[in-house]
Amino acid sequence: MAQNEFDVIVVGSGPGGYVTAIRASQLGLKTAIVEKKDLGGICLNWGCIPTKALLRSAEIYHFMQNAKDYGLSADNVSFDINKVIERSRGVSKQLNNGVGFLMKKNKVTVIKGTAVLDGKGAIKVTGDDAGVYKAPHIILSTGARPRILPGLEPDKKLIWTYFEALKPDIMPKSLLVVGSGAIGIEFASFYRTMGAEVTVVEMMPKILPPEDDEISAMARKSLEKQGIKILTEAKVTSVTKGGDNVVANVEKKGGKTETIKADRIISAVGVVGNIEDLGLEKLGIKTDRGCIVIDGYGRTNVPGVYAIGDVAGPPMLAHKAEHEGVVCVEKIAGVENVHPMDKSQIPGCTYCHPQVASVGLTEQACKEKGLDVRVGRFPFIANGKAIALGEPEGMIKTIFDKKTGQMLGAHMIGAEVTELIQGFVVAMSLETTEEDLMHTIFPHPTLSEMMPESVRDAYGMVIQS
Numbered sequence: 208m209a210q211n212e213f214d215v216i217v218v219g220s221g222p223g224g225y226v227t228a229i230r231a232s233q234l235g236l237k238t239a240i241v242e243k244k245d246l247g248g249i250c251l252n253w254g255c256i257p258t259k260a261l262l263r264s265a266e267i268y269h270f271m272q273n274a275k276d277y278g279l280s281a282d283n284v285s286f287d288i289n290k291v292i293e294r295s296r297g298v299s300k301q302l303n304n305g306v307g308f309l310m311k312k313n314k315v316t317v318i319k320g321t322a323v324l325d326g327k328g329a330i331k332v333t334g335d336d337a338g339v340y341k342a343p344h345i346i347l348s349t350g351a352r353p354r355i356l357p358g359l360e361p362d363k364k365l366i367w368t369y370f371e372a373l374k375p376d377i378m379p380k381s382l383l384v385v386g387s388g389a390i391g392i393e394f395a396s397f398y399r400t401m402g403a404e405v406t407v408v409e410m411m412p413k414i415l416p417p418e419d420d421e422i423s424a425m426a427r428k429s430l431e432k433q434g435i436k437i438l439t440e441a442k443v444t445s446v447t448k449g450g451d452n453v454v455a456n457v458e459k460k461g462g463k464t465e466t467i468k469a470d471r472i473i474s475a476v477g478v479v480g481n482i483e484d485l486g487l488e489k490l491g492i493k494t495d496r497g498c499i500v501i502d503g504y505g506r507t508n509v510p511g512v513y514a515i516g517d518v519a520g521p522p523m524l525a526h527k528a529e530h531e532g533v534v535c536v537e538k539i540a541g542v543e544n545v546h547p548m549d550k551s552q553i554p555g556c557t558y559c560h561p562q563v564a565s566v567g568l569t570e571q572a573c574k575e576k577g578l579d580v581r582v583g584r585f586p587f588i589a590n591g592k593a594i595a596l597g598e599p600e601g602m603i604k605t606i607f608d609k610k611t612g613q614m615l616g617a618h619m620i621g622a623e624v625t626e627l628i629q630g631f632v633v634a635m636s637l638e639t640t641e642e643d644l645m646h647t648i649f650p651h652p653t654l655s656e657m658m659p660e661s662v663r664d665a666y667g668m669v670i671q672s
Contacts, residue, residue: 213239215332215536218322218428218485221248222255224348225306230533232313234540239316239340242330243556246306246317246489249350251526252299258393259374259621260295262558265400269560276597286401288378295373297477310617328511344539345490347485347499348532351517358446359385360473365453366446366472369394377469381404383455387414389557390586392430396559399435403567406436406467408443408457411632415557419618420602426563426620433560438465446506457469480518503547505535513539527553553634557626561601564628567616567635572608579609581641583665585657587621590671592652598622605631612640617661623654630658641666644670 214236217228224240225247231238245252264286274281281403310317329341346444353368355361361368364376372394380403384395388410392609401406407414407430413423414430414437427437440460447454453472457465478631481496493500493508497522505513530548537545557563587593587601601621607614617631634644644662649655656671663669 211338211340212238212314213295213340213342215239215344215539216318216322216340217344217348217532219248219331219348219350219516219518220306220317221348221350221516221528222525222530224248224346225309225349227316227346227348227515227532227536229309229313231536234536234542236536237343238314239318239319239342239508240310241320241330241340243321243334245303246310247303249257249297249352250304251302253373253452254304257295257299258390258397259558260298260394261373262560263399265292265397265589266560269400269650273360288375288401291401292374295296304394308375321484322425322493323484323523324512326494327490327574332521338616344595345512346532347512347514347518347537348516349481349485351480351523353474354477354479356385356474356476359443359472359476362448363473365448365451366474368474372473375471376435377470379643381452381469381471382406382469383408383453383469383472384475385472385585386475386477387411387437387439388416388475388477389555391473392557393560394473395435396430398431400560402437402542404434404469406438406469408441408455409437410442412440414439415563416565417555418557418565419604420504420571422563422565422602422618422620425602426557426559426561428619429561430559441465443604454595460595462666464672478517479522480520481654482518486582495655503534503546504538506538522550522553522555524553524555524606546639549653552632552635554628555556556628558625561598561621562624564624565616565618566628566632567614568606569616569618570604573606573615578615580615581607581609581665582661583607583661585661585669586665587654587657587672589599590652590654590657592654593622596622596654603627603657605658605661605665607641607662607665612642614639614641621654627658628656630655 209672215231215238217224217240220242226468234610259284271281318336320332325331382403382405384391384407395405415423445456453481455467474590499514506514515531517523554566583605585603590601604618606616
């Protein structure tokens with residue numbers, strides 16, 4: 208092949224893109240990846256990873272402030288927001304370098320620049336590595352960007368997106384967060400723990416809208432106990448900017464209006480796929496509601512063009528993009544028994560305090576589908592490890608089909624549930640029955656012991672409470 212010819216070209220190097228490129232190379236395909244900015248994409252540089260670094264700093268700060276609860280003392284506890292940010296950026300930089308190393312190790316050619324589809328089997332790149340590159344298989348993994356609401360256009364000073372929230376110019380004393388999805392709640396949790404007065408405004412009747420109603424209600428109660436003010440069924444109707452603050456008019460249920468003054472606003476109303484300026488129209492590639500339409504293997508309606516990750520639609524999660532990319536490229540390579548993406552088994556995690564994690568159907572979704580279910584619950588307060596950790600707040604909830612015993616969903620709130628949820632994801636993937644879960648031996652003392660107890664509760668056989 209010529210230097211500009213490949214078997215596979217991946218456009219975009221976020222988690223979906225770089226994982227796909229590595230897998231393609233492992234399968235013996237000559238692979239290139241195009242990136243216009245930083246390897247690792249938004250998740251690694253401005254999303255999943257740096258936010259977790261910030262939240263870890265907040266968690267440690269919280270423990271230091273409450274050291275007496277553990278028989279310890281810590282005097283004059285304080286923080287340097289610049290050092291906190293510096294650590295967060297350092298974590299991202301380390302992983303960014305790691306992606307570069309993986310590209311070299313796996314012999315993936317990195318093309319620096321912006322790509323546009325240029326007819327069948329070709330892309331045109333502008334930038335550092337400008338030129339036309341060809342491949343019979345082109346995988347679009349261009350990710351997403353913050354959704355912008357009219358009247359809440361970010362100005363990088365008073366109205367932030369997650370970009371500015373990760374590198375604040377000041378530590379705000381007061382903050383208004385618009386949107387209560389994972390991004391909004393994580394930032395609300397971080398800034399509240401670091402001392403800011405935080406108000407969250409959400410249009411839906413509950414926070415964390417995709418989550419089970421019961422879990423959402425527990426999360427709200429906990430966050431409000433921490434001092435976060437939450438307004439649901441409410442929307443920001445106007446914003447007036449001052450020299451170093453903003454005044455927002457919030458319309459609440461029933462038409463009442465509340466005025467909120469804050470140092471900064473974070474707009475966290477979701478993300479939209481980066482489908483513009485890719486040349487989709489030129490090739491006639493179908494889109495729907497701002498996303499590229501694909502099948503279970505990432506294939507678009509145009510042979511040889513594929514899409515994965517956020518640009519291919521919800522759920523817009525890094526691990527969904529990674530799995531989607533592997534499925535796509537293995538299908539391209541002719542790997543046997545490649546299963547299409549099953550979105551019902553994609554876990555969701557929110558890293559606030561307490562953490563929230565889930566997989567599968569919520570209880571209300573089961574009712575809407577007319578399913579006859581058994582529901583089990585087990586509280587953290589009944590678990591020895593949770594009490595020893597000083598983390599007695601939380602619950603594990605499991606849902607089973609009453610007739611077949613099939614696990615339909617699992618929903619958790621509490622310490623480290625983002626690590627626990629994968630146990631139920633594996634169980635659902637393997638079509639494990641409720642009997643299998645109840646007979647599985649979990650180590651003691653661990654938080655994981657609550658998982659089979661929740662299952663037993665669904666069947667009236669709970670032991671530890």
